[in-house]
Amino acid sequence: MNHGLTVELSLQAPREVRHSLEARYAGSIERSLLDDVTLLASEMVTNAVQHSGRPDGDLLTFESSVVDGVLRVEITDEGRGVPRLEPRAIAPPSGLGYLEILSDRWSSHLNHSFHVWFEIDVASRMTVYRRVVAA
Amino acid sequence: MMEALGTSIKTETHGDVTVVGLAGEHDVTSAGAVREQLGTVAASGGGLVVSLMETTFFDSSIVHALFDADRQLQEADRRLVLHVATAPIVRRVLEVSMLADAVPCIGSLSEAVEVAGRRGGTA
Numbered sequence: 001m002n003h004g005l006t007v008e009l010s011l012q013a014p015r016e017v018r019h020s021l022e023a024r025y026a027g028s029i030e031r032s033l034l035d036d037v038t039l040l041a042s043e044m045v046t047n048a049v050q051h052s053g054r055p056d057g058d059l060l061t062f063e064s065s066v067v068d069g070v071l072r073v074e075i076t077d078e079g080r081g082v083p084r085l086e087p088r089a090i091a092p093p094s095g096l097g098y099l100e101i102l103s104d105r106w107s108s109h110l111n112h113s114f115h116v117w118f119e120i121d122v123a124s125r126m127t128v129y130r131r132v133v134a135a
Numbered sequence: 136m137m138e139a140l141g142t143s144i145k146t147e148t149h150g151d152v153t154v155v156g157l158a159g160e161h162d163v164t165s166a167g168a169v170r171e172q173l174g175t176v177a178a179s180g181g182g183l184v185v186s187l188m189e190t191t192f193f194d195s196s197i198v199h200a201l202f203d204a205d206r207q208l209q210e211a212d213r214r215l216v217l218h219v220a221t222a223p224i225v226r227r228v229l230e231v232s233m234l235a236d237a238v239p240c241i242g243s244l245s246e247a248v249e250v251a252g253r254r255g256g257t258a
Contacts, residue, residue, distance in 0.1 A: 011164045018160070018192065035224040039231075042194055046163050092202060092233045095195035101231050 001028060001066040007045075009058045009077065014045040017062050029066070033125060036102045037064070037073060043095035044075050044116055052079030052114065069123035079114040144172055149248045152182035154218070157197070158189035166196035173204035180211055182251035186218040186244065190225050198232040205238050216251040218244050 003024045007013045021038050029037075041062070048060055054077060061076040085096060085108040099106045099118055106118035142159035153176045161169060176183045185201060187193070205215035219229065220242040229235040241247040 014162050014194070015160060015164065032223060032227070035227050038192075039194070039224065039228060042162065042192075046194060046196070049163065092198065092237070093195075093231070098195065098231050 001025070003064045005062040007060050007062065008056070009049055009052065009054055009060050010056050011049060013049055013060060014042045017045050018042050020062070021064070024064075029071070029122070030125075033071070033120065033122065036120065037071065040099055040102055040118055041073055041075070043098055044073075044118075046095060047085075047116075048075060048077045048079065048114075052077045054078050066122060069121060071120045071122050072117060073119075074115060074117035076113045076115050080110065085116060144168060146172065146176075150252060151180075152184060152248045152251045153179070154184045154186055154244070154248065156186040156189060157193065160192040161190065161197045162192070162194040163196050166200055169197055170200040170203070173200055174207065177204050177207040177211070177215075182213055182216070182248070182253075183208060184216045184218050184244070184247045184251045186247075187221045187225055187229075188218060188244075191222055192224055193228055195232065198228065198234055201234060202237065212254045213251070214238060216241060216247045218242070218247040 003020070005017065005020050007016045018038050018041065021034065021041060025034050025037070045060065045062070058078055062073070064071070064073045093101065103118035104121045106116070108114070108116035142161060142165055144165070145156040145158065147154050155172055155176065157169065173183065173185070183204060201215060208215050215238045217234070217238055217240045219225070219240045229240065239250055241250060
């Protein structure tokens with residue numbers, strides 16, 4: 001269940017990525033999981049658009065996969081400004097703070113390009129979901 | 136007021152309460168217009184209901200505009216009220232952003248308008 005997309009940096013990029021995720025995964029993965037992935041991906045792309053320091057039209061790469069029960073999303077841009085993202089511990093949480101709440105793990109690194117990724121353990125979440133539904 | 140790709144900001148008045156309806160997807164593309172509209176209503180001295188009934192998505196930029204509007208309203212002894220019974224992803228954003236804990240979320244528009252019209256808290 002791999003998926004890849006290259007979009008131009010612009011204010012429309014988050015919407016493009018959301019719609020692409022919907023087209024690729026609707027009906028394939030559980031709705032609440034897709035909603036979380038869509039929200040997180042949208043926030044990450046928005047962060048790249050607003051803070052990468054790159055001009056509109058620069059390219060951003062979006063990749064997602066589901067392998068061995070782990071759904072992984074990685075976004076790459078050509079920004080050089082921040083070595084590593086650190087969400088501020090504030091309330092209400094920022095968009096990046098949502099990563100802390102909704103993903104099982106996430107990180108970012110600068111390696112020629114800037115990469116930020118998150119993972120959600122699909123299998124364990126589905127087990128919890130089924131238990132709640134059955135209860 | 137604003138219409139792009141199924142996204143709109145609609146306003147209607149109920150006495151001294153303004154209902155701002157956010158239809159479609161709202162994110163950084165509409166955050167400036169949403170913030171401006173909410174700020175104008177909050178500064179008018181009347182009550183404010185934001186209806187998310189027709190919202191299909193909203194992100195943290197809209198969440199922050201809503202929190203800021205609530206802070207502005209509190210200075211005038213009022214509270215922001217959300218009119219909700221919405222798409223699951225919208226409920227998820229309300230939950231994860233803590234907005235659902237911070238402001239009244241009401242499923243009935245008439246009740247939401249009534250609560251928004253009160254001064255001195257929402258009780």
